Amino acid sequence: MTIRARLTAWYAAIMFVSLLAMGLLMYNAFAPEPYPQNAVEKSTGESDESDLREILRILFWCGVPPALLALAGGWWLMRRALTPVAELTAAAEKIHEGNLNQKLPRTGNGDELDRLTEVFNAMTARLAGSFARIREFTLHASHELKTPLTVLHGEMETTLADAALTPAQREQLLSQLDEIQRLARIVDGLTLLTKADAGQVPLAREPVPLHELAGEVFADAQILAQPRGVKVSLVGCDEIVLTGDRHRLRQLFLNLADNAVKYCQPQGAVRIELRAGNAAAKFSIANTGPGIPSEQLPRVFEPFFRGDPSHNSAVDGCGLGLSIAQWIVVAHSGTIQIASEPGKLTAVTVTLPRACEGWKKSL
Secondary structure, three states: OOHHHHHHHHHHHHHHHHHHHHHHHHHHHHOOOOOOOOOOOOOHHHHHHHHHHHHHHHHHHHHHHHHHHHHHHHHHHHHHHHHHHHHHHHHHHOOOOOOOOOOOOOOOOOOHHHHHHHHHHHHHHHHHHHHHHHHHHHHHHHHHHHHHHHHHHHHHHHHHOOOOOOHHHHHHHHHHHHHHHHHHHHHHHHHHHHHHHOOOOOOOOEEEEHHHHHHHHHHHHHHHHHHHOOEEEEEEEOOOEEEEOHHHHHHHHHHHHHHHHHOOOOOOEEEEEEEEOOOEEEEEEEEOOOOOOOOOHHHOOOOOOOOOHHHHOOOOOOOOHHHHHHHHHHHOOOEEEEEEEOOOEEEEEEEEEOOOOOHHHHO
Protein backbone atom coordinates (compact mmCIF):
# COMPACT_ATOMS: atom_id res chain seq x y z
CA MET A 1 0.00 0.00 0.00
CA THR A 2 1.32 3.42 -0.93
CA ILE A 3 1.84 6.20 1.60
CA ARG A 4 -0.97 8.18 -0.02
CA ALA A 5 -3.46 5.33 0.34
CA ARG A 6 -2.34 4.61 3.90
CA LEU A 7 -2.68 8.26 4.97
CA THR A 8 -6.09 8.49 3.28
CA ALA A 9 -7.29 5.42 5.20
CA TRP A 10 -6.05 6.84 8.49
CA TYR A 11 -7.64 10.20 7.73
CA ALA A 12 -10.99 8.54 6.92
CA ALA A 13 -10.85 6.55 10.17
CA ILE A 14 -10.21 9.75 12.14
CA MET A 15 -13.16 11.49 10.45
CA PHE A 16 -15.44 8.52 11.23
CA VAL A 17 -14.43 8.55 14.90
CA SER A 18 -14.95 12.32 14.99
CA LEU A 19 -18.48 11.97 13.60
CA LEU A 20 -19.26 9.25 16.11
CA ALA A 21 -18.01 11.42 18.96
CA MET A 22 -20.02 14.35 17.65
CA GLY A 23 -23.19 12.28 17.62
CA LEU A 24 -22.65 11.08 21.17
CA LEU A 25 -22.01 14.61 22.39
CA MET A 26 -25.11 15.94 20.61
CA TYR A 27 -27.26 13.19 22.02
CA ASN A 28 -25.99 13.93 25.50
CA ALA A 29 -26.57 17.67 25.02
CA PHE A 30 -30.09 17.41 23.60
CA ALA A 31 -31.35 14.54 25.71
CA PRO A 32 -34.54 15.58 27.66
CA GLU A 33 -34.32 16.08 31.42
CA PRO A 34 -36.25 13.54 33.52
CA TYR A 35 -39.61 14.82 34.77
CA PRO A 36 -40.44 15.01 38.50
CA GLN A 37 -42.61 12.29 39.89
CA ASN A 38 -45.50 14.69 40.63
CA ALA A 39 -45.45 16.22 37.16
CA VAL A 40 -47.92 15.32 34.47
CA GLU A 41 -46.61 12.27 32.73
CA LYS A 42 -46.18 12.37 28.97
CA SER A 43 -45.42 9.70 26.47
CA THR A 44 -41.69 9.20 27.05
CA GLY A 45 -41.39 6.73 24.18
CA GLU A 46 -42.63 9.21 21.59
CA SER A 47 -40.46 12.02 23.04
CA ASP A 48 -37.23 9.98 23.05
CA GLU A 49 -37.83 8.76 19.51
CA SER A 50 -38.50 12.27 18.29
CA ASP A 51 -35.36 13.61 19.96
CA LEU A 52 -33.22 10.82 18.48
CA ARG A 53 -34.56 11.51 14.97
CA GLU A 54 -33.77 15.19 15.41
CA ILE A 55 -30.23 14.46 16.55
CA LEU A 56 -29.65 12.12 13.60
CA ARG A 57 -31.06 14.71 11.19
CA ILE A 58 -28.77 17.40 12.55
CA LEU A 59 -25.80 15.05 12.52
CA PHE A 60 -26.48 14.01 8.93
CA TRP A 61 -26.98 17.50 7.48
CA CYS A 62 -24.43 19.30 9.63
CA GLY A 63 -21.77 16.60 10.12
CA VAL A 64 -21.60 14.32 7.09
CA PRO A 65 -21.17 17.00 4.33
CA PRO A 66 -18.34 18.79 6.16
CA ALA A 67 -16.72 15.40 6.88
CA LEU A 68 -16.85 14.38 3.21
CA LEU A 69 -15.53 17.80 2.19
CA ALA A 70 -12.72 17.51 4.71
CA LEU A 71 -11.92 13.99 3.49
CA ALA A 72 -11.77 15.09 -0.14
CA GLY A 73 -9.70 18.12 0.76
CA GLY A 74 -7.32 16.00 2.83
CA TRP A 75 -6.90 13.51 0.00
CA TRP A 76 -6.15 16.39 -2.43
CA LEU A 77 -3.63 17.90 -0.03
CA MET A 78 -1.89 14.57 0.50
CA ARG A 79 -1.75 13.97 -3.24
CA ARG A 80 -0.29 17.42 -3.81
CA ALA A 81 2.22 16.97 -0.99
CA LEU A 82 3.35 13.48 -2.09
CA THR A 83 3.53 14.11 -5.85
CA PRO A 84 7.14 15.38 -5.55
CA VAL A 85 8.01 12.13 -3.75
CA ALA A 86 6.65 10.08 -6.67
CA GLU A 87 8.51 12.25 -9.18
CA LEU A 88 11.72 11.94 -7.17
CA THR A 89 11.31 8.15 -7.02
CA ALA A 90 10.74 7.90 -10.78
CA ALA A 91 13.82 10.03 -11.47
CA ALA A 92 15.97 8.05 -9.02
CA GLU A 93 14.97 4.75 -10.67
CA LYS A 94 16.59 5.94 -13.91
CA ILE A 95 19.96 6.52 -12.25
CA HIS A 96 22.58 3.81 -12.90
CA GLU A 97 26.35 3.53 -13.04
CA GLY A 98 26.40 4.98 -16.56
CA ASN A 99 24.65 8.29 -15.78
CA LEU A 100 25.66 9.13 -12.22
CA ASN A 101 26.41 12.70 -13.32
CA GLN A 102 22.74 13.24 -14.13
CA LYS A 103 21.15 15.43 -11.47
CA LEU A 104 17.68 14.91 -10.03
CA PRO A 105 15.37 17.92 -10.53
CA ARG A 106 15.01 20.16 -7.48
CA THR A 107 11.90 22.14 -6.57
CA GLY A 108 13.92 25.04 -5.18
CA ASN A 109 11.46 25.77 -2.38
CA GLY A 110 13.87 24.70 0.37
CA ASP A 111 11.61 22.10 1.97
CA GLU A 112 12.59 18.64 3.23
CA LEU A 113 12.18 17.00 -0.19
CA ASP A 114 14.30 19.66 -1.85
CA ARG A 115 16.99 19.07 0.76
CA LEU A 116 16.74 15.29 0.21
CA THR A 117 17.19 15.81 -3.54
CA GLU A 118 20.27 17.93 -2.88
CA VAL A 119 21.77 15.24 -0.64
CA PHE A 120 20.99 12.51 -3.21
CA ASN A 121 22.66 14.54 -6.00
CA ALA A 122 25.73 15.03 -3.82
CA MET A 123 25.84 11.29 -3.12
CA THR A 124 25.65 10.35 -6.82
CA ALA A 125 28.38 12.91 -7.58
CA ARG A 126 30.65 11.24 -5.02
CA LEU A 127 29.86 7.82 -6.52
CA ALA A 128 30.64 9.10 -10.02
CA GLY A 129 33.99 10.40 -8.77
CA SER A 130 34.78 7.07 -7.11
CA PHE A 131 33.92 5.09 -10.25
CA ALA A 132 36.00 7.48 -12.36
CA ARG A 133 39.00 6.99 -10.08
CA ILE A 134 38.57 3.19 -10.24
CA ARG A 135 38.43 3.28 -14.04
CA GLU A 136 41.45 5.55 -14.20
CA PHE A 137 43.43 3.28 -11.88
CA THR A 138 42.49 0.17 -13.89
CA LEU A 139 43.47 1.83 -17.17
CA HIS A 140 46.80 3.02 -15.79
CA ALA A 141 47.55 -0.34 -14.17
CA SER A 142 46.69 -2.21 -17.38
CA HIS A 143 48.87 0.13 -19.41
CA GLU A 144 51.81 -0.27 -17.05
CA LEU A 145 51.46 -4.06 -17.06
CA LYS A 146 51.51 -4.35 -20.84
CA THR A 147 55.14 -3.28 -21.27
CA PRO A 148 56.75 -5.82 -18.87
CA LEU A 149 54.46 -8.56 -20.18
CA THR A 150 55.50 -7.79 -23.75
CA VAL A 151 59.16 -7.84 -22.73
CA LEU A 152 58.76 -11.15 -20.87
CA HIS A 153 56.91 -12.67 -23.80
CA GLY A 154 59.67 -11.68 -26.21
CA GLU A 155 62.44 -12.91 -23.96
CA MET A 156 60.65 -16.21 -23.42
CA GLU A 157 60.25 -16.78 -27.16
CA THR A 158 63.91 -15.94 -27.69
CA THR A 159 64.93 -18.42 -25.03
CA LEU A 160 62.72 -21.11 -26.55
CA ALA A 161 64.58 -20.71 -29.84
CA ASP A 162 67.77 -21.96 -28.18
CA ALA A 163 68.51 -25.43 -29.50
CA ALA A 164 70.56 -26.31 -26.42
CA LEU A 165 67.46 -26.50 -24.20
CA THR A 166 66.60 -29.87 -22.73
CA PRO A 167 63.04 -31.21 -23.16
CA ALA A 168 62.31 -30.55 -19.48
CA GLN A 169 63.52 -26.95 -19.73
CA ARG A 170 61.51 -26.39 -22.91
CA GLU A 171 58.36 -27.75 -21.28
CA GLN A 172 58.87 -25.49 -18.27
CA LEU A 173 59.40 -22.43 -20.49
CA LEU A 174 56.31 -23.26 -22.54
CA SER A 175 54.27 -23.46 -19.34
CA GLN A 176 55.60 -20.07 -18.25
CA LEU A 177 54.85 -18.63 -21.70
CA ASP A 178 51.26 -19.88 -21.44
CA GLU A 179 50.85 -18.10 -18.11
CA ILE A 180 52.30 -14.89 -19.54
CA GLN A 181 49.89 -15.08 -22.46
CA ARG A 182 47.00 -15.71 -20.07
CA LEU A 183 47.98 -12.70 -17.97
CA ALA A 184 48.23 -10.62 -21.13
CA ARG A 185 44.68 -11.65 -22.10
CA ILE A 186 43.43 -10.64 -18.66
CA VAL A 187 45.08 -7.24 -18.99
CA ASP A 188 43.63 -6.74 -22.48
CA GLY A 189 40.17 -7.76 -21.29
CA LEU A 190 40.30 -5.41 -18.30
CA THR A 191 41.45 -2.57 -20.53
CA LEU A 192 38.62 -3.18 -22.99
CA LEU A 193 35.92 -3.39 -20.31
CA THR A 194 37.21 -0.29 -18.52
CA LYS A 195 37.32 1.75 -21.72
CA ALA A 196 33.89 0.46 -22.71
CA ASP A 197 32.48 1.44 -19.32
CA ALA A 198 33.90 4.93 -19.82
CA GLY A 199 32.52 5.13 -23.37
CA GLN A 200 36.00 5.25 -24.91
CA VAL A 201 35.64 2.33 -27.34
CA PRO A 202 34.38 3.51 -30.74
CA LEU A 203 32.24 1.11 -32.74
CA ALA A 204 32.17 1.02 -36.52
CA ARG A 205 28.89 1.26 -38.41
CA GLU A 206 29.15 -0.90 -41.47
CA PRO A 207 27.19 -3.65 -43.21
CA VAL A 208 28.11 -6.95 -41.59
CA PRO A 209 27.19 -10.27 -43.27
CA LEU A 210 26.40 -12.16 -40.12
CA HIS A 211 26.16 -15.51 -41.89
CA GLU A 212 29.79 -15.19 -42.98
CA LEU A 213 30.87 -14.56 -39.39
CA ALA A 214 28.89 -17.57 -38.24
CA GLY A 215 30.65 -19.72 -40.84
CA GLU A 216 34.08 -18.46 -39.77
CA VAL A 217 33.34 -19.07 -36.10
CA PHE A 218 32.02 -22.55 -36.95
CA ALA A 219 35.35 -23.38 -38.62
CA ASP A 220 37.31 -21.97 -35.67
CA ALA A 221 35.16 -23.91 -33.19
CA GLN A 222 35.89 -27.16 -35.03
CA ILE A 223 39.61 -26.55 -34.60
CA LEU A 224 39.19 -25.75 -30.91
CA ALA A 225 37.03 -28.84 -30.39
CA GLN A 226 39.37 -31.43 -31.96
CA PRO A 227 41.60 -31.99 -28.89
CA ARG A 228 38.54 -32.69 -26.72
CA GLY A 229 36.71 -34.87 -29.22
CA VAL A 230 33.75 -32.48 -29.26
CA LYS A 231 31.48 -32.52 -32.30
CA VAL A 232 30.56 -29.04 -33.58
CA SER A 233 27.62 -28.66 -35.97
CA LEU A 234 26.08 -25.70 -37.76
CA VAL A 235 22.40 -26.63 -37.75
CA GLY A 236 21.16 -23.49 -39.50
CA CYS A 237 22.63 -20.34 -41.02
CA ASP A 238 20.28 -17.82 -42.66
CA GLU A 239 21.72 -15.07 -44.81
CA ILE A 240 21.59 -11.90 -42.71
CA VAL A 241 23.18 -8.47 -43.08
CA LEU A 242 23.00 -5.98 -40.23
CA THR A 243 24.65 -2.72 -39.28
CA GLY A 244 27.41 -3.01 -36.71
CA ASP A 245 31.08 -3.46 -35.96
CA ARG A 246 32.39 -6.54 -37.78
CA HIS A 247 35.43 -6.96 -35.53
CA ARG A 248 33.42 -6.81 -32.30
CA LEU A 249 30.67 -9.09 -33.59
CA ARG A 250 33.25 -11.68 -34.63
CA GLN A 251 34.80 -11.33 -31.17
CA LEU A 252 31.35 -11.92 -29.66
CA PHE A 253 30.70 -15.11 -31.64
CA LEU A 254 34.23 -16.42 -31.05
CA ASN A 255 34.01 -15.83 -27.28
CA LEU A 256 30.74 -17.73 -27.11
CA ALA A 257 32.07 -20.58 -29.26
CA ASP A 258 35.26 -20.81 -27.19
CA ASN A 259 33.22 -20.99 -23.97
CA ALA A 260 30.88 -23.60 -25.43
CA VAL A 261 33.80 -25.84 -26.40
CA LYS A 262 35.77 -25.37 -23.16
CA TYR A 263 32.80 -26.14 -20.93
CA CYS A 264 31.47 -29.00 -23.04
CA GLN A 265 31.87 -32.51 -21.75
CA PRO A 266 34.47 -34.69 -23.55
CA GLN A 267 33.00 -36.36 -26.63
CA GLY A 268 30.06 -33.97 -26.30
CA ALA A 269 28.36 -31.78 -28.88
CA VAL A 270 28.14 -28.06 -29.68
CA ARG A 271 25.36 -26.71 -31.91
CA ILE A 272 25.53 -23.33 -33.63
CA GLU A 273 22.52 -21.72 -35.26
CA LEU A 274 21.81 -18.36 -36.92
CA ARG A 275 18.22 -17.52 -37.79
CA ALA A 276 16.62 -14.44 -39.32
CA GLY A 277 13.49 -12.96 -37.78
CA ASN A 278 11.25 -10.15 -38.93
CA ALA A 279 13.03 -7.49 -36.90
CA ALA A 280 16.08 -9.24 -35.42
CA ALA A 281 18.74 -11.84 -36.02
CA LYS A 282 19.03 -14.64 -33.49
CA PHE A 283 22.33 -16.40 -32.92
CA SER A 284 22.34 -19.35 -30.54
CA ILE A 285 25.00 -21.78 -29.42
CA ALA A 286 24.40 -24.76 -27.15
CA ASN A 287 26.62 -27.43 -25.63
CA THR A 288 26.28 -30.59 -23.61
CA GLY A 289 28.04 -30.42 -20.30
CA PRO A 290 27.73 -29.98 -16.54
CA GLY A 291 25.60 -26.87 -17.00
CA ILE A 292 25.14 -23.89 -14.70
CA PRO A 293 23.14 -24.06 -11.45
CA SER A 294 20.07 -21.82 -11.48
CA GLU A 295 21.32 -19.77 -8.52
CA GLN A 296 24.49 -18.87 -10.49
CA LEU A 297 22.81 -17.86 -13.75
CA PRO A 298 22.24 -14.20 -12.71
CA ARG A 299 25.99 -13.81 -12.09
CA VAL A 300 27.47 -15.38 -15.22
CA PHE A 301 28.10 -11.98 -16.85
CA GLU A 302 30.04 -10.63 -13.89
CA PRO A 303 33.78 -10.16 -14.53
CA PHE A 304 35.93 -13.04 -13.21
CA PHE A 305 32.90 -15.11 -12.20
CA ARG A 306 33.55 -18.74 -13.10
CA GLY A 307 31.10 -20.67 -10.96
CA ASP A 308 32.36 -23.57 -8.89
CA PRO A 309 36.20 -23.42 -8.84
CA SER A 310 36.41 -27.16 -8.20
CA HIS A 311 34.83 -27.82 -11.61
CA ASN A 312 36.49 -24.98 -13.51
CA SER A 313 40.09 -25.12 -12.30
CA ALA A 314 41.09 -27.28 -15.26
CA VAL A 315 39.42 -24.94 -17.79
CA ASP A 316 41.67 -22.29 -19.27
CA GLY A 317 40.22 -18.80 -19.08
CA CYS A 318 40.10 -15.61 -17.05
CA GLY A 319 36.36 -15.10 -16.53
CA LEU A 320 36.04 -12.01 -18.76
CA GLY A 321 34.68 -13.57 -21.96
CA LEU A 322 30.97 -13.33 -21.10
CA SER A 323 31.38 -9.82 -19.68
CA ILE A 324 32.93 -8.69 -22.98
CA ALA A 325 30.23 -10.54 -24.92
CA GLN A 326 27.49 -8.78 -22.96
CA TRP A 327 29.07 -5.38 -23.61
CA ILE A 328 29.27 -6.05 -27.36
CA VAL A 329 25.63 -7.16 -27.47
CA VAL A 330 24.38 -4.16 -25.48
CA ALA A 331 26.50 -1.81 -27.63
CA HIS A 332 24.61 -3.17 -30.66
CA SER A 333 21.22 -2.65 -28.92
CA GLY A 334 20.72 -6.39 -28.56
CA THR A 335 20.07 -8.86 -25.77
CA ILE A 336 21.88 -11.96 -24.54
CA GLN A 337 20.37 -14.75 -22.46
CA ILE A 338 21.62 -18.02 -20.99
CA ALA A 339 19.45 -21.03 -20.22
CA SER A 340 20.92 -24.11 -18.61
CA GLU A 341 19.70 -27.49 -17.54
CA PRO A 342 22.46 -28.94 -15.35
CA GLY A 343 23.83 -32.19 -16.70
CA LYS A 344 22.06 -31.85 -20.04
CA LEU A 345 22.21 -28.68 -22.11
CA THR A 346 23.36 -25.05 -21.81
CA ALA A 347 22.29 -22.56 -24.48
CA VAL A 348 23.27 -18.94 -25.09
CA THR A 349 20.97 -16.85 -27.28
CA VAL A 350 21.95 -13.48 -28.76
CA THR A 351 19.30 -11.30 -30.37
CA LEU A 352 20.50 -8.40 -32.53
CA PRO A 353 18.32 -5.88 -34.39
CA ARG A 354 18.53 -6.31 -38.13
CA ALA A 355 19.70 -3.57 -40.51
CA CYS A 356 16.81 -1.28 -41.36
CA GLU A 357 15.95 -0.38 -44.95
CA GLY A 358 17.95 2.52 -46.31
CA TRP A 359 20.46 2.42 -43.48
CA LYS A 360 23.26 3.61 -45.80
CA LYS A 361 21.60 7.03 -46.07
CA SER A 362 21.93 7.52 -42.32
CA LEU A 363 25.71 6.95 -42.27
